Amino acid sequence: MFKIVPKQMFFTKGVGHHRNKLQSFELALRDAGIEKCNLVTISSIFPPDCKIISKAEGLKLLAPGQILFVVLARESTNEPSRLVTAAVGLAQPKDKNQYGYISEHHGFGQNARQSGDFAEDLAATMLASTLGIELDPDKAWDERKQHYVAGKDRLFVSRSVAKAAHGHKDGLWTTVLACAVMVVD
Structure with missing residues (x-):
C-alpha cells in the first residue's frame, strides 16, 4: 500500500480584504504564497523525521x-x-524519531502572539496526552530554555505561526490564515 508521509x-500566513468573503480568503492565500495550489486540509500529526524548512524554500x-496538504x-x-x-x-519531542502534534486556533480578540502561544499550548497538551502525560502548559514551559518539560525526561519544542488583523475600516471582509504546509515528494 502506498503511504504518503x-x-x-513549512509555515505560512496571510491576510486579505475584499467585499466578498471568498475573495478575501483568496487574497489571504496569495499573501501566504499558496494560492496556486489545491488545498486539502488534514488533521494534526507532525511526522517523525520531518524537516521544517523556510517558507521561501517551501514555496519553490x-x-x-x-494537491497540497495543510493544517489550516x-x-x-x-x-x-x-x-x-x-x-x-x-509541539514536537526533541527525539526526531517520534511524531509531534500540530494544532490550529482561530478566533477573535487576540493578537498574533496570544493566538500563537495558545496554539503551541494546545499542541503540547495534545502530544503529552497521547503519551499518557499530564501537562499543565503554564507550569511545564521553561522560558529560559524555550521548551516544554513533561514527565521525567520528555522535552518538547514548540513553535507557531499566527496572523491577526483588524476588520477593514470600510466593512470589507477581512480574512486571516495560518497554516503548516506539508511537502510530499
Missing part, C-alpha cells in the same frame, strides 16, 4: 495545480475594527 513542512517546491486555521469578519486571528502551533 511528508518529509518537509510548489507547482500550479498541485482561518477566521473572517466584516465588522470594522474587530480583531481576528488564526494560528497554527507545533
Whole structure:
C-alpha cells in the first residue's frame, strides 16, 4: 500500500480584504504564497523525521495545480475594527524519531502572539496526552530554555505561526490564515 508521509513542512500566513468573503480568503492565500495550489486540509500529526524548512524554500517546491496538504486555521469578519486571528502551533519531542502534534486556533480578540502561544499550548497538551502525560502548559514551559518539560525526561519544542488583523475600516471582509504546509515528494 502506498503511504504518503511528508518529509518537509513549512509555515505560512496571510491576510486579505475584499467585499466578498471568498475573495478575501483568496487574497489571504496569495499573501501566504499558496494560492496556486489545491488545498486539502488534514488533521494534526507532525511526522517523525520531518524537516521544517523556510517558507521561501517551501514555496519553490510548489507547482500550479498541485494537491497540497495543510493544517489550516482561518477566521473572517466584516465588522470594522474587530480583531481576528488564526494560528497554527507545533509541539514536537526533541527525539526526531517520534511524531509531534500540530494544532490550529482561530478566533477573535487576540493578537498574533496570544493566538500563537495558545496554539503551541494546545499542541503540547495534545502530544503529552497521547503519551499518557499530564501537562499543565503554564507550569511545564521553561522560558529560559524555550521548551516544554513533561514527565521525567520528555522535552518538547514548540513553535507557531499566527496572523491577526483588524476588520477593514470600510466593512470589507477581512480574512486571516495560518497554516503548516506539508511537502510530499
